Amino acid sequence: xxxxxxxxxxxxxxxxxxxxxxxxxxxxxxxxxxxxxxxxxxxxxxxxxxxxxxxxxxxxxxxxxxxxxxxxxxxxxxxxxxxxxxxxxxxxxxxxxxxxxxxxxxxxxxxxxxxxxxxxxxxxxxxxxxxxxxxxxxxxxxxxxxxxxxxxxxxxxxxxxxxxxxxxxxxxxxxxxxxxxxxxxxxxxxxxxxxxxxxxxxxxxxxxxxxx
Numbered sequence: 048x049x050x051x052x053x054x055x056x057x058x059x060x061x062x063x064x065x066x067x068x069x070x071x072x073x074x075x076x077x078x079x080x081x082x083x084x085x086x087x088x089x090x091x092x093x094x095x096x097x098x099x100x101x102x103x104x105x106x107x108x109x110x111x112x113x114x115x116x117x118x119x120x121x122x123x124x125x126x127x128x129x130x131x132x133x134x135x136x137x138x139x140x141x142x143x144x145x146x147x148x149x150x151x152x153x154x155x156x157x158x159x160x161x162x163x164x165x166x167x168x169x170x171x172x173x174x175x176x177x178x179x180x181x182x183x184x185x186x187x188x189x190x191x192x193x194x195x196x197x198x199x200x201x202x203x204x205x206x207x208x209x210x211x212x213x214x215x216x217x218x219x220x221x222x223x224x225x226x227x228x229x230x231x232x233x234x235x236x237x238x239x240x241x242x243x244x245x246x247x248x249x250x251x252x253x254x255x256x257x258x259x
Contacts, residue, residue: 094170
């Protein structure tokens with residue numbers, strides 16, 4: 048008789064789903080998240096490109112961008128990549144709505160029911176606003192409640208204090224630092240890892256997250 052016995056809690060519930068490329072996520076603070084398309088890129092460059100926005104790219108592997116062509120190449124690569132699912136953040140306080148940022152699902156692994164929120168790029172008009180918090184909230188809620196993931200991850204350069212504070216504010220739990228994890232723009236990057244689990248989201252007041 049075999050004495051094989053798997054360890055750990057049994058995983059139940061519906062399987063995790065891939066994000067729907069037709070799904071729009073509606074916010075309450077004058078924002079809507081729509082899957083990023085090439086049509087958004089010129090207006091996103093207005094919000095996120097140019098020398099005045101160089102600081103937005105301090106911790107990202109790409110950028111800054113001083114010309115539309117390389118900006119287009121980068122964001123087109125996100126659209127076509129099998130490991131990224133980017134959303135354009137539209138400000139609905141203008142008519143027509145204005146692209147003011149990008150936020151992305153990445154490292155999507157339905158088999159293990161894990162997904163990451165990353166490549167967060169907020170234009171100056173979106174930063175430090177209730178709408179910025181809500182953009183993250185919408186992706187967390189969608190991942191847990193609609194797509195059935197058990198774990199949502201958040202990773203940040205260990206020097207990126209605004210991102211570290213945002214992770215805690217959003218209800219993520221610090222898990223540790225991967226030392227010398229990447230080389231980014233010729234510099235060593237230590238990566239801080241955070242996660243929020245399904246039971247924390249559902250049983251503890253949605254991870255402590257407030258929409259704004």
